[in-house]
Amino acid sequence: GAVVSQHPSRVICKSGTSVKIECRSLDFQATTMFWYRQFPKQSLMLMATSNEGSKATYEQGVEKDKFLINHASLTLSTLTVTSAHPEDSSFYICSAGGTNTEAFFGQGTRLTVV
Amino acid sequence: GNSVTQMEGPVTLSEEAFLTINCTYTATGYPSLFWYVQYPGEGLQLLLKATKADDKGSNKGFEATYRKETTSFHLEKGSVQVSDSAVYFCALSEGQAGTALIFGKGTTLSVSS
Numbered sequence: 001g002a003v004v005s006q007h008p009s010r011v012i013c014k015s016g017t018s019v020k021i022e023c024r025s026l027d028f029q030a031t032t033m034f035w036y037r038q039f040p041k042q043s044l045m046l047m048a049t050s051n052e053g054s055k056a057t058y059e060q061g062v063e064k065d066k067f068l069i070n071h072a073s074l075t076l077s078t079l080t081v082t083s084a085h086p087e088d089s090s091f092y093i094c095s096a097g098g099t100n101t102e103a104f105f106g107q108g109t110r111l112t113v114v
Numbered sequence: 115g116n117s118v119t120q121m122e123g124p125v126t127l128s129e130e131a132f133l134t135i136n137c138t139y140t141a142t143g144y145p146s147l148f149w150y151v152q153y154p155g156e157g158l159q160l161l162l163k164a165t166k167a168d169d170k171g172s173n174k175g176f177e178a179t180y181r182k183e184t185t186s187f188h189l190e191k192g193s194v195q196v197s198d199s200a201v202y203f204c205a206l207s208e209g210q211a212g213t214a215l216i217f218g219k220g221t222t223l224s225v226s227s
Contacts (some may be wrong), residue, residue: 006157034214043118043219044158044203093157095215103207103215105150107157 003027004096006106012112013084021079021109023094029074030096034103035067047092050077059072084113116141120204120218127194127225135189135221136180137178137204145179145208148185148215152201161189161202194225 003026008011014017023033031052036044048069049057056069066088077096081088093108121136139145149161149171162171167182176191188205204218 036217041219043217044215046214046216049214095158103160104157 004104004106006094006109007018008109010110013087015113016083018080018082019084021092023077025075025096025104033039033077033094036093047094086113089113116216118204118206118216118218119179120221124224127227129196129225130193133191133194135202137187137205137218139185141206141208143208145206148205149178149189150203152206164186196225196227199225
């Protein structure tokens with residue numbers, strides 16, 4: 001199946017700094033990518049839809065100025081957590097491609113803000 | 115709005131036991147339904163899917179049948195193995211191609227030998 005690569009898999013950063021997470025589609029072009037966040041023992045919640053060449057669409061309650069999404073090419077979307085705080089610590093995962101029969105997920109990024 | 119409800123975990127079973135993880139959904143239309151599995155330290159992998167009512171998805175001994183009348187998509191396996199220990203997510207997708215998924219909270223399965 002299609003491959004989506006997410007990097008880094010784990011990152012620890014200091015409070016107040018910014019962290020960038022990359023999501024790449026390795027063997028296909030993705031005009032749309034999705035970013036999810038997973039809290040411990042909770043479901044994956046959709047944060048935003050990343051559209052190549054245009055602004056991302058954010059879900060209600062997600063701060064667009066805090067979670068910057070850039071989808072500059074058909075194979076790469078980035079999520080930047082700006083001025084990170086401990087409450088931003090979470091598991092972030094992207095998905096790309098697919099149809100209404102399947103979506104392809106990255107490995108996820110465990111962010112810890114200390 | 116659309117939603118997915120999964121049974122609470124964790125589920126702890128002995129090897130070769132029968133597994134059922136309940137999943138029900140709420141949707142305005144006719145969604146596609148999925149089960150994803152997340153092994154420790156890995157991303158989500160599609161386990162099985164069903165795109166219309168009465169379809170049965172199956173893979174690796176797991177099965178789930180799309181029941182429109184009960185809005186359910188319960189996951190079953192006749193004989194679990196230690197290697198099945200993971201977190202299982204029920205999800206739905208509705209609408210155009212490439213639509214985002216709506217997930218249940220996930221159910222942790224732990225199988226001991």
